[in-house]
Amino acid sequence: MNILVIGASRGIGAHLVEQALAGGHRVTALVRNPSTFKQTGGLLQVVQGDIRDPDAVYRATVGQDAVGLAIGCRPSCTPISLFSTGTAHVLAAMRAHRVGKLVCVTGIGAGDSRGHGGFVYDRLIRPVLLRTMYDDKERQERAIRESDRDWVIVRPVFLTNGPLTGAYAVRTDLAGVRAGKISRADVAHFMLGQMTAMNWRHMAPLVTT
DSSP: OEEEEESOSSHHHHHHHHHHHHTTOEEEEEESOGGGOOOOOTTEEEEEOOTTOHHHHHHHHTTOSEEEEOOOOOOOSSOOOHHHHHHHHHHHHHHHHTOOEEEEEOOBTBGGGTTOSOHHIIIIIIIIISHHHHHHHHHHHHHHHTSSSEEEEEEEOEEEOOOOOOOOEEESOOTTOOOOEEEHHHHHHHHHHHHHHOTTTTBOOEEEO
C-alpha cells in the first residue's frame, strides 16, 4: 500500500513511518525540514512541504492509497487554525487524486471524549491551556465527518514514549471511562491497522490501555 504520512518527523507520525516501512508499505513523508528527518529506507520518499501549503499537500498526495495525519503544535492562547486548515488541504487533495482512506489523530477532549480526562485535565488543562487547540481540533473533526472519504478519527489518551505492545483497548462507549496512558508507538500501530482494515470506518474511537 502507498501511504502518505503528514506529521512524520516526530511522535506518533514518526512511529507510523517506521512501522509502515517495516510492514512493506511504500511511505511518503511530508516534512518541513528534510535535513532533520532521520528515517531512511528503500520504500521511503521524503517530500519537503508544509500542510498549510495546499500545493505541497497536493503534490505529496499523488498515487497514495491512504493518508495518516498526525500533526501537532504548541499550545497557545491565541487562535489556532493549523488542524482545520491543514485538514481542508488534505481532503481537497484526496478528492482530486481519488485517495480513499484518511486516518487522523486528534485527542482526548475532542467530541464526545470531552469530560473523560480526569478532574485536572477536564477542569484546568483542557479548558485553559488547550482551549484554542481543541477548538480547532473540533473544526478539524467536523470537516472530516462531513467529507466523502473513508475515515477514522483516532483519539488517544495521554501519550507516553513507551514501547509498542499491541495491547490496547479501542472504545466508542465512554460511559464511566477515565483516560489512562498509551504509547505513541501503540497509537501508530492502531492507525496503520485502520489504513488496511478500516474496521472503525466513520467512527472516532478512544484508544487506551
